[in-house]
Amino acid sequence: MPEGDTVYLTGRRLDEALAGRTLVRTDFRHPRLATVDLAGRDVVGVATVGKHILTRFSGDLTLRSHLRMDGSWHLYRPGDRWKRPGHQARVVLEVPDRLAVGFALHDLELVPTGEESRLVGHLGPDLLGPWTAQDEAEAVARLTADPEREVGLALLDQRVLAGVGNVYKSEVCFLLGVSPWTPVSGVDGARAVALSRKLLLANALRPVRNTTGLIGRGRESWVYERAGRPCLRCGTRVRVAEQGEGVQERTSYWCPRCQPGPIA
Structure with missing residues (x-):
């Protein structure tokens, strides 16, 4: 999607x-x-x-x-x-x-x-829409409402944050330094929301997405679609696994060294 x-x-x-x-x-x-x-x-x-x-x-x-x-x-x-x-x-x-x-x-x-x-009306705050302190507070509250939920699944839930897809889920988890299976209670909710909005805004008008700020083909993302390739930060091989069940199942990418925590 x-x-x-x-x-x-x-x-x-x-x-x-x-x-x-x-x-x-x-x-x-x-x-x-x-x-x-x-x-x-x-x-x-x-x-x-x-x-x-x-x-x-x-x-x-x-x-x-x-x-x-x-x-x-x-x-x-x-x-x-x-x-x-x-x-x-x-x-x-x-x-x-x-x-x-x-x-x-x-x-x-x-x-x-x-x-x-x-x-x-059921959607969470729109990360690419007008943004106020109230929107930020509501986004953090929705993200952290279920402390035991896996952060990767929470980020993808459009009722929590409107706009995050599988690319940004994987990239935000990398930048947070946690595996996508980490419980929401183990992350900084405000930072997760801020990173999600920052990355989306940075790419809103770009035909080619880049979440790393690095120049060069194949260096556009930290972990997304980099399974089996060296992490751009530490060189460890990026891993991939399915997360979620049924219609919520999505592919997650992560670096086991840069992103400690539970895995699939």
């Missing part, structure tokens, strides 16, 4: 292309929305909350989309060749001179703008 920074950048690009412009054609290829026609409405703007994209239209309407594992939004000029097959398109939003095509979007829902909270 895409990280929050990928979703944020997607939303920014959609907003730059569509906001303030009038829809000349819409094509919804989703069973529940097949009869919807928004042509003639203005695009008020595109915002993101965690991993949810909210495209707002005049007349108090919002289209919520979620990329999940394989979804994506592409922008084209009229007549451009699409980079994904047409049968994968789930929605087309056309304004003068631009087309926004949403491919493989499993979650599409049209709601009154005033009811957006019904779709995203």
Whole structure:
């Protein structure tokens, strides 16, 4: 599932292309929305909350989309060749001179703008949204609410922090110096939240993610997808194992020397 920074950048690009412009054609290829026609409405703007994209239209309407594992939004000029097959398109939003095509979007829902909270109100503080001391305090409180929960699982829970995915879970645990299986009680909750937000903000507008600050191919992440390769800090071979069960199961990467603590 895409990280929050990928979703944020997607939303920014959609907003730059569509906001303030009038829809000349819409094509919804989703069973529940097949009869919807928004042509003639203005695009008020595109915002993101965690991993949810909210495209707002005049007349108090919002289209919520979620990329999940394989979804994506592409922008084209009229007549451009699409980079994904047409049968994968789930929605087309056309304004003068631009087309926004949403491919493989499993979650599409049209709601009154005033009811957006019904779709995203359960989420924790958005790490890439407006941020106040109150947001920070709430994020720390949610993260530390279950002291015995594994920190890797807590970081991935969008009800705790909105925006962290598997990449940042692994990278934040590395920077905290703990294994992903360490109980939340064994980490500094405030530091975990601060690191999560710092890394997401640093990559929010980058097409290529880098969590290390190091230059050079293959040095973009500390441990993520580096199984069997030397740790960039100590040289120990990075390990990998599955964490969680069922739909929550994710791959975790860690350096056994730099990240002491329980393991799978």
